[in-house]
Amino acid sequence: MSSCLKEVKLPSALLLLAITGLGVIAGLVVWVCLLWRRLAALKSQTNQLAEALDHVHAFVYMKDSERRYIYANRLTLERLGLTTKQLYGTRATDHFQAATAACIDEVDKRVLTYGESSSDQVVYGDDPATALVYLEVKEPFHDPRGRVVGLLGISTDMTEIRRLERELELRSTTDYLTGLANRRFFDERLTLALKHQRRAQGPTALLLLDIDHFKKYNDTYGHSAGDAVLQAVAAALLGAVARTTDFVARVGGEEFAMLLDGTGLQGAQQIAEAARAGVQRCGLLHEKNSAQVVTISIGIAMATPDEDPTHLYQKADRALYAAKESGRNRVCTA
Ligand SMILES: Nc1nc2c(ncn2[C@@H]2O[C@H](COP(=O)(O)OP(=O)(O)OP(=O)(O)O)[C@@H](O)[C@H]2O)c(=O)[nH]1
Structure with missing residues (x-):
């Protein structure tokens, strides 16, 4: 009688195990699918954002806490004449003249060290006839623990606007x-x-x-x-x-x-x-x-x-x- 009972119990335990296993696998599959869909959605959003930033008429870039480029929009890459591969991981000193790079680094360090936002008009070059004027806005970004881990920069070329302003001022006086x-x-x-x-x-x-x-x-x-x-x-x-x-x-x-x-x-x-x-x-x-x-x-x-x-x-x-x-x-x- 008891052996008969054992014979009945074993397959049902296996069945239970199999059902549980299948349930876990099914759950995992669903979870992976959801994760996959979320990742795909995130990737598509990131691509859309990058695509949008590529159409912005300003230099948009991101740097890590060591002031290394981790992102640049198309205009920035075109101005520097570099591909993303060539730019990412490099610093301003690798691409700009010493005086210009020093000026960029000074602001970057301030933003990264003190977590301060900055908005400066920066003039690159000594000759007023050829100097370039940029409005540079830099914002720190943080990790979940609130530590500054990089910065987002947006630089707008104001050279022509400033030239027109000077001309207007000259004409009015x-x-x-x-x-x-x-x-x-x-x-x-x-x-x-x-x-x-x-x-x-x-x-x-x-x-x-x-x-x-x-x-x-x-x-x-x-x-x-x-x-x-x-x-x-x-x-x-x-x-x-x-x-x-x-x-x-x-x-x-x-x-x-x-x-x-x-x-x-x-x-x-x-x-x-x-x-x-x-x-x-x-x-x-x-x-x-x-x-x-x-x-x-x-x-x-x-x-x-x-x-x-x-x-x-x-x-x-x-x-x-x-x-x-x-x-x-x-x-x-x-
Ligand atoms: N070529 C030229 N003439 C101007 C200009 N602006 C004003 N004038 C002339 O300057 C003349 C001034 O004449 P008036 O105010 O009578 O003075 P005036 O002939 O110098 O006589 P007095 O001041 O009494 O010696 C006028 O004929 C204006 O047309 C300008 O930009 N170019």
Whole structure:
């Protein structure tokens, strides 16, 4: 009876074992399948991300904690002229000039050591004409325990934008014909100089200079010849000032101004006379002017303490008017 029972129990135990084994195997297969699907999904996401980053018009790269490249998008690889295989595992020093690499390394070390984000405008090269300007944003990334294990960098080439900004700034402050400062820029400088004068208590002189009978000149010799006179007068005025703080501008059609910061009345009169004589010496023929050559009239005004720019300008303008009224080609002081 008992042996009969044993005979029955053994196969059922084996069966149970077999079923359990099959269950485990089936479970494992399902688990592997799920894992496989998740890995495939992850891989596809990674590929999509890499594909997207390849279309970004910026240099995107990742480095490990030893500052070795572990990823670079297509633009970065193209700029460096390398394949992923050639780039990965290398450092900035392997690809950039010493000064540039030092600059890159300095920021990378800061990000990796202190876990700080950085956003810097970096200029590569000493010559402003050929230097490259980048906006470089670098972010540290961490492992699950919060340790910095690398950085993600995005560098955008700002060279052209900065060049356009400089050009725009130059255009907004410069007179296109003479290359001197324009009225807007001059007014800014005048306001600043008067503020500075209040603090420093030094003298400030304003000179207004106007070409004599310029309308007649244009009518006689033509507008282009008139333009050339404006350029010649601008050069003569620049020749009359010596200090780097002296500021010359074209503030109207045929009207110029000089701001002489830190110059007293006597010095201002000397410079005004040098400017007047300098223009006359150019010898630009002007048959309708009594001197027979192009000349200028000049009005000088000295700033009083707490002088207002508009008031100072009006004083210099009145002095200029007096110079015109008293015969032109002369200097009058307010
Ligand atoms: N060629 C040229 N002429 C200009 C320019 N801007 C202004 N002018 C001329 O400058 C002349 C100024 O004439 P007015 O203000 O009557 O002065 P003026 O003839 O010099 O007479 P006074 O100042 O009294 O000696 C005008 O004929 C303007 O057309 C410019 O950019 N180029």
